[in-house]
Every structure is written in C-alpha cells, then in structure tokens.
Amino acid sequence: MNIHEYQAKELMQKFGVATPPGAVADTPEQAEAIAKSLNTSDLVIKAQIHAGGRGKGTFKNGFKSGVHLVKTPEEIKKVAASMLGQTLVTVQTGPDGKLVSKVMVGVSKDPTRELYLAIVLDREAQAPVVIASTKGGMNIEDVAHETPELIMHMKIDPAIGLQPYEARKLAEYLDLKGPFLKPACAIFHALYNLFISTDCSLVEINPLVTTAQNEVLALDAKFNFDDNAMFRHPEILAYRDITEEDPREVEASKFGLNYIGLDGNIACLVNGAGLAMGTMDIIQYAGGKPANFLDVGGGATEQQVTEAFKILVSDSNVKAILVNIFGGIMKCDTIAQGIINAVKAVSLPVPLVVRLEGTNVAAGKKLLQESNLPIIAADDLADAAKKVVAAVKK
Amino acid sequence: MSILVDKNTRLLVQGITGKAGGFHAKQCAEYGTNVVAGVTPGRGGETWESKVPVFNTSHEAREKTGCNATMIFVPAPGAADAILEAADAGIELIICITEGIPVIDMMRAKVGLRDKKVRLIGPNCPGIITPGQCKIGIMPGYIHKPGKVGVVSRSGTLTYEAVWQLTSRGLGQSTCIGIGGDPINGTSHTDAVRMFNEDPDTEAIILIGEIGGTGEEDAAAYIKEHVKKPVAAFIAGATAPPGRRMGHAGAIVSGGKGTAAGKIAALEAAGVGIAKTPAEMADALIKKMK
Numbered sequence: 001m002n003i004h005e006y007q008a009k010e011l012m013q014k015f016g017v018a019t020p021p022g023a024v025a026d027t028p029e030q031a032e033a034i035a036k037s038l039n040t041s042d043l044v045i046k047a048q049i050h051a052g053g054r055g056k057g058t059f060k061n062g063f064k065s066g067v068h069l070v071k072t073p074e075e076i077k078k079v080a081a082s083m084l085g086q087t088l089v090t091v092q093t094g095p096d097g098k099l100v101s102k103v104m105v106g107v108s109k110d111p112t113r114e115l116y117l118a119i120v121l122d123r124e125a126q127a128p129v130v131i132a133s134t135k136g137g138m139n140i141e142d143v144a145h146e147t148p149e150l151i152m153h154m155k156i157d158p159a160i161g162l163q164p165y166e167a168r169k170l171a172e173y174l175d176l177k178g179p180f181l182k183p184a185c186a187i188f189h190a191l192y193n194l195f196i197s198t199d200c201s202l203v204e205i206n207p208l209v210t211t212a213q214n215e216v217l218a219l220d221a222k223f224n225f226d227d228n229a230m231f232r233h234p235e236i237l238a239y240r241d242i243t244e245e246d247p248r249e250v251e252a253s254k255f256g257l258n259y260i261g262l263d264g265n266i267a268c269l270v271n272g273a274g275l276a277m278g279t280m281d282i283i284q285y286a287g288g289k290p291a292n293f294l295d296v297g298g299g300a301t302e303q304q305v306t307e308a309f310k311i312l313v314s315d316s317n318v319k320a321i322l323v324n325i326f327g328g329i330m331k332c333d334t335i336a337q338g339i340i341n342a343v344k345a346v347s348l349p350v351p352l353v354v355r356l357e358g359t360n361v362a363a364g365k366k367l368l369q370e371s372n373l374p375i376i377a378a379d380d381l382a383d384a385a386k387k388v389v390a391a392v393k394k
Numbered sequence: 395m396s397i398l399v400d401k402n403t404r405l406l407v408q409g410i411t412g413k414a415g416g417f418h419a420k421q422c423a424e425y426g427t428n429v430v431a432g433v434t435p436g437r438g439g440e441t442w443e444s445k446v447p448v449f450n451t452s453h454e455a456r457e458k459t460g461c462n463a464t465m466i467f468v469p470a471p472g473a474a475d476a477i478l479e480a481a482d483a484g485i486e487l488i489i490c491i492t493e494g495i496p497v498i499d500m501m502r503a504k505v506g507l508r509d510k511k512v513r514l515i516g517p518n519c520p521g522i523i524t525p526g527q528c529k530i531g532i533m534p535g536y537i538h539k540p541g542k543v544g545v546v547s548r549s550g551t552l553t554y555e556a557v558w559q560l561t562s563r564g565l566g567q568s569t570c571i572g573i574g575g576d577p578i579n580g581t582s583h584t585d586a587v588r589m590f591n592e593d594p595d596t597e598a599i600i601l602i603g604e605i606g607g608t609g610e611e612d613a614a615a616y617i618k619e620h621v622k623k624p625v626a627a628f629i630a631g632a633t634a635p636p637g638r639r640m641g642h643a644g645a646i647v648s649g650g651k652g653t654a655a656g657k658i659a660a661l662e663a664a665g666v667g668i669a670k671t672p673a674e675m676a677d678a679l680i681k682k683m684k
Binding site for chain 2: 128385
C-alpha cells in the first residue's frame with residue numbers, strides 16, 4: 001500500500017520525525033490560510049498524487065508543474081486554484097494522468113547537505129536494516145551500483161531495537177557532528193519507532209537534509225507497509241486512496257481475490273500463488289502474454305469464482321481465458337460448478353480453456369462437458385497453455 | 395524412510411476447535427497420522443471428535459500426551475505466539491500452516507526460537523507429508539505415493555503439481571515439505587536439501603522455488619558443494635513484474651534481487667536439471683536420474 005506525501009508528513013509529525021512545517025488543503029482558500037500561518041516567504045506547494053515526476057509534469061489545463069516555489073499566500077491561492085480539480089500528467093502516471101484533489105503547502109528549505117536514510121525489513125538478515133548514505137537526493141540503486149562504498153548497512157537486533165550507540169554510529173558515518181549530532185540521533189530514533197509501531201516494510205528518507213539553521217530534516221519520505229499487519233492499523237488503512245489504484249485490483253480485493261493486472265491478453269484464474277505464477281510463465285513459454293496474476297486461494301467459493309470471471313471479462317485487452325485448477329482440498333466438481341455458474345452469469349465474449357486436475361476430477365470434467373458451454377478442455381498444463389495461445393491467434 | 399515425520403510422529407493441533415483446524419486435523423487423522431492432542435486456550439477438558447483431548451496450553455499437551463510435533467491453525471494475529479508457546483513446551487517439530495502473519499511478529503518469533511532445539515516449518519505453508527505414514531498439513535493425501543523422491547517447495551499447489559507428475563509416472567516420494575511463501579520462515583530450501591541429502595532413502599530431489607529472496611541461490615551453492623543425488627528444479631515467476639508482491643508475501647523482486655533468471659543460473663551452475671515450465675518438473679528429474 002502506498003500513501004500520499006502529506007500523509008507521510010502527518011505520520012512523521014506524529015512520531016516526532018523532524019520535517020519542514022506544512023499541511024494539506026482541499027481548497028485554494030485553505031491553502032492560502034495554511035501559507036499565512038507558516039509566516040515565511042519561502043513557500044512550496046505540491047500536488048498530491050502517488051506518482052513521481054510531479055515537478056516536470058503538466059496539467060491537462062496547460063498549467064505547468066505540480067511543484068511550485070512561491071513567496072506569498074496570495075500566490076499559493078492562485079497556484080492551488082490551477083492545480084485542484086485538474087489532472088496532472090507525469091512520466092509515471094501514463095497519458096491519462098491523475099486527478100489532483102489535494103495540495104500540500106509547506107515551508108521550502110534550502111539544504112546545505114543531502115543525505116540518504118532508510119529502514120527495511122531485510123529477509124536475509126531477518127531483522128530491520130538501516131541503510132545510510134552521504135549521497136542523498138539520488139536513486140539509491142544507482143548509488144549502490146556506482147559507489148557501493150558510500151552506503152552503510154546496519155542490522156538492528158529486533159529484540160532490543162535501535163540503541164543510542166548505533167544512532168551515534170550512523171550520525172558519525174553521515175558526518176553529522178557538532179550541532180547536528182543531537183537532532184540527527186533524535187530523527188533516527190523517531191524513525192525507527194515509527195517503522196516498528198506502524199508495521200512498515202520500508203521507510204525511505206531521500207533526501208535527509210541539513211540546513212544553515214543547524215536542523216536535520218526529512219524532506220521527502222516513502223513508506224511501504226506490511227499488508228499482513230494492517231488488521232491492527234486502522235489509522236494506516238484509512239490512508240488508502242483507491243482512486244490511485246488499478247480499479248481491477250480494487251474490485252478483486254473486495255472479494256478476497258489476489259489479483260495483479262498485467263499488460264498481456266490471456267487472462268488466467270488459478271488456485272495458489274505459486275501455480276498462478278507458474279501458469280503465467282507457461283503461457284509466455286507457449287508464445288502468449290498473460291493479462292494478469294489471479295490466485296483464488298485454496299478455499300474459493302462459487303461466488304468468488306464468479307466475481308473473478310467478471311473482473312477478467314471486464315478487461316477489454318483480454319482475448320482468451322485460461323482456468324488452471326489443481327484441486328486439493330478444493331474439489332474439481334465444486335470448481336466446475338463455479339465456472340458453469342459464472343459463465344452463465346457473465347456472457348463469455350472470449351474463448352475459455354479449462355484444465356482441471358486433482359480431487360474429483362472426473363466428476364468436474366463431466367459437469368463441464370454436460371453443460372454444453374463453449375469450453376475448451378485441456379488434458380494437462382502444457383496442453384492448456386498451447387490451446388489458449390492458439391485460441392488467441394485464431 | 396523419510397525425514398522429520400513418520401509413523402512414530404505424535405501430533406498436536408493448535409487451533410483444533412476452529413473450522414480449518416478441525417477440518418484438516420480430521421483429514422490428517424484419516425490419512426493415518428497419529429493425532430494425540432489439541433490446544434485451544436479456554437477449551438481445555440473438552441474432547442475433539444470424541445477421542446482426542448483438548449488442552450489449554452501446549453505445555454500441558456506435551457506433558458500429558460508426549461506429542462512431538464504440532465500443526466498450527468491459529469489465526470494470523472496469534473500465530474507467532476502459538477509458535478513460541480509450542481517451542482517453549484519443547485515440541486520438537488512445529489508446522490505453521492497459518493497465512494498472513496505480520497513480518498515483524500515472525501521476526502520476533504525467530505529471535506525467541508534462537509536458543510530452542512526445535513524446527514519450524516512455515517508459516518504460510520501446506521505442511522509436510524511422508525506418504526503412507528504421516529500427513530501434517532493441508533495437502534491432498536491421495537496424490538502421494540511412498541517412494542524415494544524428496545520434494546521441497548515454497549508453494550502449495552505447485553508441490554501438488556510436482557507430486558502428481560511423479561506419482562503418475564510411477565515415482566513415489568520419501569517426504570514432501572512445503573517451506574511456505576513468507577519472507578521470514580523457519581526451514582529454508584537449503585535445510586530441506588541437506589536433510590534429503592543425508593537421508594539414505596531419498597535418492598533424488600525436486601526443488602521448487604519462486605522469485606524473491608536468495609533461498610534458492612543458497613541451496614544451489616549447497617548442492618554444488620555437497621549433493622551427488624540427482625536434483626531438478628522449477629522457479630516460478632519469470633514473467634512477474636518487478637516490485638509487485640505475487641500473492642505470497644515473499645514473492646517479490648526488489649532492487650533487481652530475487653529474479654527467476656538469477657536463481658535458474660545459480661541452480662544450473664550447480665548441475666541441477668531445470669524444468670522450463672511447471673508441466674515438466676517430473677520429466678526434468680527423470681532426465682537427471684538416467
């Protein structure tokens with residue numbers, strides 16, 4: 001799950017991670033009021049969408065850039081009026097762009113240094129790992145590639161958390177000394193606390209900056225959360241903005257289906273994540289392109305299968321559907337009935353290939369045959385992939 | 395022969411009075427597994443299926459029944475705690491089926507297991523089966539056949555697929571282990587391969603992996619160094635887009651790490667036969683066995 005920049009700022013403010021002052025507005029008047037309260041002539045206003053590249057983007061009304069540095073609250077009001085309710089197109093949004101319904105107004109800071117700081121849940125270390133670099137403001141993957149010696153990794157013992165000496169070590173590595181030492185350590189501890197308390201899987205501060213006023217501030221932050229832990233974080237779940245997500249994925253999540261949209265034309269419906277990935281792979285191996293990943297899980301109901309079908313056929317790119325089920329605990333005849341009901345409920349505009357194997361497979365195949373629906377039966381996985389690719393090419 | 399579980403295994407089921415726990419405990423018992431106890435806090439003193447005693451704690455179950463393995467169906471918010479309780483009770487083998495445990499909970503649980511002499515399999519896994527002797531988990535028992543091929547996998551249904559291919563070609567299995575799809579788990583591919591390698595009655599191994607992490611690469615390094623038995627592998631997710639979590643929490647390519655291509659190259663360099671598609675897992679092994 002991704003969150004907006006202003007939500008990240010709210011979270012950081014709540015946990016005491018120092019950031020430049022600022023707040024979010026839905027109207028030009030509100031934006032102006034926030035600007036007035038900040039009491040400075042170094043103001044910044046930013047359009048709130050999830051996609052990056054905002055500074056170089058263009059609004060569909062012709063207004064340039066989703067990030068503006070201005071001097072007065074009046075100018076903030078004017079810029080806000082040009083952004084709110086308009087669609088911003090950036091390199092990451094695609095040509096459709098994203099509707100801007102909120103802007104963030106803040107104090108613009110002039111950094112003296114730009115650093116990098118992140119915490120990740122590292123699967124190899126089986127612990128949180130702090131990543132720090134003196135090369136801030138750049139893509140960390142590029143830094144890792146070009147100058148790996150400029151990146152520090154520090155494994156934190158999950159049982160005791162980040163210790164003061166570890167924070168000092170990080171500060172020293174980043175050359176944050178003298179008046180910067182104390183605010184730097186404070187920000188490291190606050191960030192670690194936020195990371196653990198909200199079940200993050202990644203928090204990345206890029207850049208972490210110093211200012212001429214001896215501040216250490218998080219200028220931009222990216223958060224990823226552990227989906228498994230969201231049951232205990234209703235406050236984080238409330239940050240979810242479904243207008244920023246693939247509508248097919250939003251629909252699928254309503255029915256407990258694990259769906260990821262891709263750009264091919266062969267839709268697939270599979271039980272089990274591993275088999276679903278394997279099915280995508282074999283479609284590609286047979287010369288086709290998968291339109292999605294869809295795992296209906298081990299105990300899918302008839303209704304879930306029907307809803308899954310609805311999502312698959314609603315995608316106009318889809319030219320054929322492959323159902324691949326290995327019935328274990330889930331019986332093939334139950335699945336077959338689910339498919340039959342689904343096909344009857346949503347008219348089937350494209351060829352459907354079904355491969356069933358496992359528990360009660362004979363009964364399942366018989367049901368499909370007797371249904372007189374235009375279903376192409378496949379003997380095994382390889383056969384299914386071949387048949388579905390052939391169906392698309394017809 | 396087999397690894398980890400056999401006809402002497404005495405099974406505890408944590409969460410036996412729940413819907414999934416009860417259903418699968420019954421399936422396991424019907425397969426022939428010796429289900430000796432259940433645990434549900436607050437339900438101690440009840441009897442499950444009119445023969446298996448239910449206890450409040452794993453400690454009590456251990457003391458009264460001598461259970462030496464446990465199957466966990468406790469819902470995700472309490473599953474890591476259930477693992478720690480079983481470990482504290484000294485139950486040697488802990489199989490956690492539960493899906494969706496927060497990563498931080500598992501990370502802490504692993505810290506708690508550091509000094510305990512227990513083996514954890516999972517979480518988010520189908521379990522373990524030694525065909526004809528003992529089934530602990532949610533896999534369909536009848537597709538298996540006793541034999542000499544060891545199977546280890548991160549995915550449930552892909553394991554069934556491999557087992558079915560083996561059984562239909564007349565090849566039985568010594569033991570099949572699902573290590574689970576989560577980023578932090580108890581038993582790695584390497585652990586399972588090592589046990590199969592040391593088991594005199596396992597003659598060949600199928601390793602099923604997927605994108606994310608470096609577990610398959612680590613296993614490849616171990617195989618290259620130590621394993622003379624034929625090994626075949628399939629890695630799922632070659633076509634998965636980077637940065638997206640493919641159903642399993644652990645199945646994600648991030649920062650260019652954990653790609654299918656990297657894993658396949660490492661396994662090939664270790665002399666492992668590669669199944670190019672999931673339809674060819676058994677055939678890739680048979681080719682290696684010749």
